[in-house]
Each structure stands twice: as C-alpha cells, then as structure tokens.
Amino acid sequence: MKTVFSFLSPYKWLVVTALFFMLIELSVELIQPLLIKIIIDDGIVAGDQQTILFWGSIMLGLSLLAFIAGIINTFIASHAVQSYGFDIRQALFKKVQSFTMATFIKFPTASLITRLTNDVTMTQNVIFMGLRIMLRAPLIVVGSIIMAFFVQPYLALFLVISAPFLVIFLYIMSRKGMTLFGKVQRSVDRVTRKIQENLQAVRLIKAYLRGNYESNRFSTVAATLKTDNVKAFRIMEFILPVLLFVMNVSLMAVLWFGAKEMQTGDVQIGELVAIVNYAMRMTGAFSMFSFIIIFFSRAKASADRMEEVLLEEDGIEEIDGNSHITAPNSGEIEFRHVSFHYPTTDIPVLKDVSFTIKSGSKLAIMGATGSGKSTLLNLIPRFFDATKGEILVDGVNVKEWQLMELRKVIGLVPQQSILFTGSIEENLRFGDSTVDGELLKEAAKQAQIHHSIEQFPDQYNTRVGQKGVNLSGGQKQRLSIARALVRKPTILLLDDSTSALDVSTENALWQALEDEKSTMLVITQKIRTAKGADQILLLEEGKVSAYGTHAQLLESSSLYKEIAKSQQEGDDYVELHS
Structure with missing residues (x-):
C-alpha cells in the first residue's frame, strides 16, 4: 500500500x-x-x-x-x-x-x-x-x-x-x-x-x-x-x-x-x-x-x-536502452539455430530454426496452424526473446539494438487487423505522426485502399468505429498495410494480412510493393503468393521443413508439393488446410 x-x-x-x-x-x-x-x-x-x-x-x-x-x-x-x-x-x-x-x-x-x-x-x-x-x-x-x-x-x-x-x-x-x-x-x-x-x-x-x-x-x-x-x-x-x-x-x-x-x-x-x-x-x-x-x-x-x-520489475522493456548502435539501414535478417518456448510453458514452439534473408528481398513463410509462423515474426521486433540461438539484423544481435531504434524501422501488419477509434487519417498517422498528406495518400494507393477512401463522404476524415466495426475485413487489412507503409520501413512484417483480399486486389498490392526497398517477411497460406517471393520458408511443428525458391521446393519437399497440388484445384487459390 x-x-x-x-x-x-x-x-x-x-x-x-x-x-x-x-x-x-x-x-x-x-x-x-x-x-x-x-x-x-x-x-x-x-x-x-x-x-x-x-x-x-x-x-x-x-x-x-x-x-x-x-x-x-x-x-x-x-x-x-x-x-x-x-x-x-x-x-x-x-x-x-x-x-x-x-x-x-x-x-x-x-x-x-x-x-x-x-x-x-x-x-x-x-x-x-x-x-x-x-x-x-x-x-x-x-x-x-x-x-x-x-x-x-x-x-x-x-x-x-x-x-x-x-x-x-x-x-x-x-x-x-x-x-x-x-x-x-x-x-x-x-x-x-x-x-x-x-x-x-x-x-x-x-x-x-x-x-x-x-x-x-x-x-x-x-x-x-x-x-x-x-x-x-x-x-x-x-x-x-x-x-x-x-x-x-x-x-x-x-x-x-x-x-x-x-x-x-x-x-x-x-x-x-x-x-x-x-x-x-x-x-x-x-x-x-x-x-x-x-x-x-x-x-x-x-x-x-x-x-x-x-512494482513489477521483471519483463520491462528498455525502449531507449544504452546501446550506441544506431538504427538498422539495410534490413538483412539472419536466424541462427533459434529455439523458443513461451514463458508459461516448456513446450517448444520453434526448434533450431536457421535461415538468412538478404536486404530488400521477400520471404514467404508457410506452414500449418500452430507451426510457429507468427511466433517467428514476433521475435524480430523482440516482443519475445529467443530461448536459444541468435537473431541478427544487419549482422547485429537484436538484443544489442535499442528497442526504439529497432522498432522504428519495422512495419508490422498483424494477423488481426487492429484499428483505433478516430478518423482514417489518424489511423494511418499511427504509423508515423509526422508524415505529410501526400505520403499518406501514396501509402494508401500502394495498399489499394485510396480509391475506397475516396468513395466515403468524408474521405480521409471518415470516422472509424471501435476496432473498425464499420469497415469490411478487406478494408481493415488494407488500412493496416497502409499504416505500416507510411513508416517507409526497412523491414516489413506481414502476418497473413491479405487473407480477406480478392485475387485482383492482392495482385495489384504485390505489384505496387515491388518498388519498396523493404525486406519483407510474409506469412501466407497461398502458393500463388509464395511463388512471388525470393525465398520460401516452410515450417512444420516449429522446425524448418524446407527452404528455397518455389521451383526448388517443388523438387525437394514432398509437403510443399502436396500443398501446391491441393491448391492447383480452384484456380491456384485454394488455401492451405491445417
């Protein structure tokens, strides 16, 4: 007391x-x-x-x-x-x-x-x-x-x-x-x-x-x-x-x-x-x-x-920290024998995961539900620290970066689209409150949401209900993507964030993002999306089952081949069933 x-x-x-x-x-x-x-x-x-x-x-x-x-x-x-x-x-x-x-x-x-x-x-x-x-x-x-x-x-x-x-x-x-x-x-x-x-x-x-x-x-x-x-x-x-x-x-x-x-x-x-x-x-x-x-x-x-x-002292984030290392500038990411389990259990979610993503490249992450895809993304901005192994950004262990500097260069689009009560513009500025109106619209255009916003009576001043209750699932996902793009991130993390988009809108989105210099990690259930990535990481029960290009995985991974085959029916758009 x-x-x-x-x-x-x-x-x-x-x-x-x-x-x-x-x-x-x-x-x-x-x-x-x-x-x-x-x-x-x-x-x-x-x-x-x-x-x-x-x-x-x-x-x-x-x-x-x-x-x-x-x-x-x-x-x-x-x-x-x-x-x-x-x-x-x-x-x-x-x-x-x-x-x-x-x-x-x-x-x-x-x-x-x-x-x-x-x-x-x-x-x-x-x-x-x-x-x-x-x-x-x-x-x-x-x-x-x-x-x-x-x-x-x-x-x-x-x-x-x-x-x-x-x-x-x-x-x-x-x-x-x-x-x-x-x-x-x-x-x-x-x-x-x-x-x-x-x-x-x-x-x-x-x-x-x-x-x-x-x-x-x-x-x-x-x-x-x-x-x-x-x-x-x-x-x-x-x-x-x-x-x-x-x-x-x-x-x-x-x-x-x-x-x-x-x-x-x-x-x-x-x-x-x-x-x-x-x-x-x-x-x-x-x-x-x-x-x-x-x-x-x-x-x-x-x-x-x-x-x-x-009085809680354990598990407090030191946002400013004492590190002399400045912000990452290239976005190269490397996982070295990373294992992880949540604090409330000893059951491992990730087991000895290793891979490298070159700066500016795109990695698609696939796997059944519970295979550790979202957990893997959460380790990069240090929402959790790896239990074993190292995660490096620009060759430096993420634990050595100041959290503020590390997270400044990361754009995150979570699996569940979270919007805040306020206007559309205020939600987009959540990514960067200092950005000017033109860059805001540019990000919205890249995310394929600008046209929809223009159709609203108040356009960018349109009020968003709690958690975006007055918007469709696709609109919420595109606004979440635009919010991340506003930051001009060095690293862009997309956690199954195009699931509510139709084929043509998603194609337009990926095409618009081709000019982005960000290193992208994209969790997806779609082979069609994974094919456009530079590399594909396939997880199975927390382990790396396969890693390579679409063509390489068709040759070397029976699991990937099975997924691709199941999605060939239905015009290459059948989602992975876990």
Missing part, C-alpha cells in the same frame, strides 16, 4: 489543509457537550438567562464555523483525491505500456482493466472518506473519552472499560475483511474477462445461436462474485451489532451509576448529560467502524493489486 498511497505526496499540503478543517469540525463536535453541561448547570438549573443566551450563542457560532469548515474540507479533499486518481492511473497505464509481451501474459487483460478502473476508484473513495469521515471516527472515540474524563472522571471509566475488547475485535475483523475482499476483487476480474470476451465475439455468438449458453456461463461467474460478496459483507455486518451492544452496555452503566451519584450530589445533571452525549457520539463513531473496515479492506485489496503492477 505504501507505493500506491505515495502518489498523494504531491498533494500533501492539500491533505494537511483538508485535515485541518476536519479537525475544526471535530473540535466543535467535542466541545458542544461541554457547553451543554455549562448551559444546564450554570444556566437552566441556576435560572441564569444571561448564561443560557451567552453560551447558546457561542454554540450557534461554533456550529456555523463547523459548517463552513466542512464545505472547505470537502472541496479540498475532492481536488486532492481526483488529482491522485489521475496520477496513479497515468502511472499504471505507463507501466503497462512498458511491459514485455511475456509480462502481459502474466497479467490478464481483464485484470489490468479492473486495476486501472475499479481498483483506482476504490482507493480514491477511501482517501476521500479518510479526509472527510474515516479519521473522524477514531478521533471522536479518543476525544470523547478524554473530554469525558475532563467533565466527570468516575463516569468516564465506564466508557473506557470496553475499549480494549473493541480494539482487539476490530483488528481481527479488519484482517478477515482484507482477505475476503481480495477474493471479491479476483471475482470481479473473472466477470470483467467474461464480459470482454462476449462483447468481442458478439457476432459469432449470434451466428451460432449461443446466447443462452453464454448467458449460463456468465451466470456462473456472476454467481461466484455474488457468493464472495455475500460472505464478505456477512462477516462485516457482524461488526455493527457487536459494537452497538458493547457501547449500549457502557451507556446503561453510565446512566445507572450516574443516577445514583446524582442522588448523593456527587454528579450534577449537566455532567451526566455531557457524559451521555459523549457516549452517544462514541456509539455513532463505532457504528461507522463497520463501514470503515469494509471500505478499508476493499481498498487494501485494490492497493495490493495496483502495487503488484507498479
């Missing part, structure tokens, strides 16, 4: 000021019973109207002061808490951006979303309540006991007797609460993940009429969240009755022994009223403790989860 709440440091003077005005409110609340005692004993009982009016006016003035202090406290506390929330969200988001892909696997997406939203809000609420309400409760208890001893020490003893029991009881319950609410937050993660998964797959769910099935699956995780919440709140709800019972017993003792002392004249009626008043204030404060523990327990669980992200 220390790291999370350290984000309040820049606003320490706001916090101190808010606490100052809260203490003014508290002081007025603690002084009022003492003033009531004076009004009763020195005014009402003595029949002194002047005393009643004087001290009554002081009470009224102090109440107005407390009211103003409360407004100022709320305003300052709100400002400090909202600023804190902004800062910690920024820090969390920036830290997540620095994660390697291996670290992303460690933190599921739904969990990260919950930590940046629900968990931050939970800690904000607790800080605000701390500055406004929560700190008042223990201070009222302590202050009431001190003032009670000042008014009438004998009766005050009955308020102190129960204090050790209540402190121990509250400590035990707060520990239980932190454990239970930590479990609740993990259940929230599972619900968020289920919602996210279903919203992304809504078309598929509707197409396969699986709405009821998915609703039942959601009910299961929602029921778990409900059960965890019920368990946590059931324990927490046990706190209030116990606190009220103990405090009411103390109050009854005060009344019982106070009445006897009044008969002997050792206690005045004003003193008894003041002690009862302090007891009532303590009872009210203790009744808040159950809510305080609930909020604090949930905030502790949330803070621990955020701290886990903020």
Whole structure:
C-alpha cells in the first residue's frame, strides 16, 4: 500500500489543509457537550438567562464555523483525491505500456482493466472518506473519552472499560475483511474477462445461436462474485451489532451509576448529560467502524493489486536502452539455430530454426496452424526473446539494438487487423505522426485502399468505429498495410494480412510493393503468393521443413508439393488446410 498511497505526496499540503478543517469540525463536535453541561448547570438549573443566551450563542457560532469548515474540507479533499486518481492511473497505464509481451501474459487483460478502473476508484473513495469521515471516527472515540474524563472522571471509566475488547475485535475483523475482499476483487476480474470476451465475439455468438449458453456461463461467474460478496459483507455486518451492544452496555452503566451519584450530589445533571452525549457520539463513531473496515479492506485489496503492477520489475522493456548502435539501414535478417518456448510453458514452439534473408528481398513463410509462423515474426521486433540461438539484423544481435531504434524501422501488419477509434487519417498517422498528406495518400494507393477512401463522404476524415466495426475485413487489412507503409520501413512484417483480399486486389498490392526497398517477411497460406517471393520458408511443428525458391521446393519437399497440388484445384487459390 505504501507505493500506491505515495502518489498523494504531491498533494500533501492539500491533505494537511483538508485535515485541518476536519479537525475544526471535530473540535466543535467535542466541545458542544461541554457547553451543554455549562448551559444546564450554570444556566437552566441556576435560572441564569444571561448564561443560557451567552453560551447558546457561542454554540450557534461554533456550529456555523463547523459548517463552513466542512464545505472547505470537502472541496479540498475532492481536488486532492481526483488529482491522485489521475496520477496513479497515468502511472499504471505507463507501466503497462512498458511491459514485455511475456509480462502481459502474466497479467490478464481483464485484470489490468479492473486495476486501472475499479481498483483506482476504490482507493480514491477511501482517501476521500479518510479526509472527510474515516479519521473522524477514531478521533471522536479518543476525544470523547478524554473530554469525558475532563467533565466527570468516575463516569468516564465506564466508557473506557470496553475499549480494549473493541480494539482487539476490530483488528481481527479488519484482517478477515482484507482477505475476503481480495477474493471479491479476483471475482470481479473473472466477470470483467467474461464480459470482454462476449462483447468481442458478439457476432459469432449470434451466428451460432449461443446466447443462452453464454448467458449460463456468465451466470456462473456472476454467481461466484455474488457468493464472495455475500460472505464478505456477512462477516462485516457482524461488526455493527457487536459494537452497538458493547457501547449500549457502557451507556446503561453510565446512566445507572450516574443516577445514583446524582442522588448523593456527587454528579450534577449537566455532567451526566455531557457524559451521555459523549457516549452517544462514541456509539455513532463505532457504528461507522463497520463501514470503515469494509471500505478499508476493499481498498487494501485494490492497493495490493495496483502495487503488484507498479512494482513489477521483471519483463520491462528498455525502449531507449544504452546501446550506441544506431538504427538498422539495410534490413538483412539472419536466424541462427533459434529455439523458443513461451514463458508459461516448456513446450517448444520453434526448434533450431536457421535461415538468412538478404536486404530488400521477400520471404514467404508457410506452414500449418500452430507451426510457429507468427511466433517467428514476433521475435524480430523482440516482443519475445529467443530461448536459444541468435537473431541478427544487419549482422547485429537484436538484443544489442535499442528497442526504439529497432522498432522504428519495422512495419508490422498483424494477423488481426487492429484499428483505433478516430478518423482514417489518424489511423494511418499511427504509423508515423509526422508524415505529410501526400505520403499518406501514396501509402494508401500502394495498399489499394485510396480509391475506397475516396468513395466515403468524408474521405480521409471518415470516422472509424471501435476496432473498425464499420469497415469490411478487406478494408481493415488494407488500412493496416497502409499504416505500416507510411513508416517507409526497412523491414516489413506481414502476418497473413491479405487473407480477406480478392485475387485482383492482392495482385495489384504485390505489384505496387515491388518498388519498396523493404525486406519483407510474409506469412501466407497461398502458393500463388509464395511463388512471388525470393525465398520460401516452410515450417512444420516449429522446425524448418524446407527452404528455397518455389521451383526448388517443388523438387525437394514432398509437403510443399502436396500443398501446391491441393491448391492447383480452384484456380491456384485454394488455401492451405491445417
């Protein structure tokens, strides 16, 4: 929690000021019973109207002061808490951006979303309540006991007797609460993940009429969240009755022994009223403790989860680095006996892969689903590091390049076309925000999307829905290719990114890219596409099955020959079946 709440440091003077005005409110609340005692004993009982009016006016003035202090406290506390929330969200988001892909696997997406939203809000609420309400409760208890001893020490003893029991009881319950609410937050993660998964797959769910099935699956995780919440709140709800019972017993003792002392004249009626008043204030404060523990327990669980992200040191990308090597300029790529397995498993995805791609040449990568094609591409920009072997760009191990310099020269078109909410131009400028309009259009023309853009009413200012929902699959793929071309990359990585294009559009695309000086690695399922490459790499279960030109592989590889034969039917356009 220390790291999370350290984000309040820049606003320490706001916090101190808010606490100052809260203490003014508290002081007025603690002084009022003492003033009531004076009004009763020195005014009402003595029949002194002047005393009643004087001290009554002081009470009224102090109440107005407390009211103003409360407004100022709320305003300052709100400002400090909202600023804190902004800062910690920024820090969390920036830290997540620095994660390697291996670290992303460690933190599921739904969990990260919950930590940046629900968990931050939970800690904000607790800080605000701390500055406004929560700190008042223990201070009222302590202050009431001190003032009670000042008014009438004998009766005050009955308020102190129960204090050790209540402190121990509250400590035990707060520990239980932190454990239970930590479990609740993990259940929230599972619900968020289920919602996210279903919203992304809504078309598929509707197409396969699986709405009821998915609703039942959601009910299961929602029921778990409900059960965890019920368990946590059931324990927490046990706190209030116990606190009220103990405090009411103390109050009854005060009344019982106070009445006897009044008969002997050792206690005045004003003193008894003041002690009862302090007891009532303590009872009210203790009744808040159950809510305080609930909020604090949930905030502790949330803070621990955020701290886990903020303190993550393994798998952090050093974008700038300390390397003196400047950006690659030729784009020659060599794999030397590269093997790789993902951090979450020991099963190898790539096994002893070796090949070389000359600068400016085009390599087609083929293989069945799960053969390691996409993984191979991911190793070049160092989304993951090879488990064994070396990957060289321009003769230098990729681990020696600064990540910023390496990735600056890479244009990536992922298998799933990702577009962002905004205009078409903004999506294209994602590749290079400094490029001028003419180069933007040139890249769009190369990607065979310029004509389609021109048909839209707002052309390049056309708004793109979330993930490009208002565009066809082919349009999204071509925009993704254009975005990569905007960078004028030295290395262009295309991960099966022409699957939604028709034959004529794809032919035009490859023809337009012939003038590109980029070294291209193209994952494809089509023999027709592979034939146009300088070299073809055929993967089978993570190993290099064959490497060479189309003609060479027809002669030397039975697997490639089988693929080519299967695709000859259907005008050389039948895709590889895995």
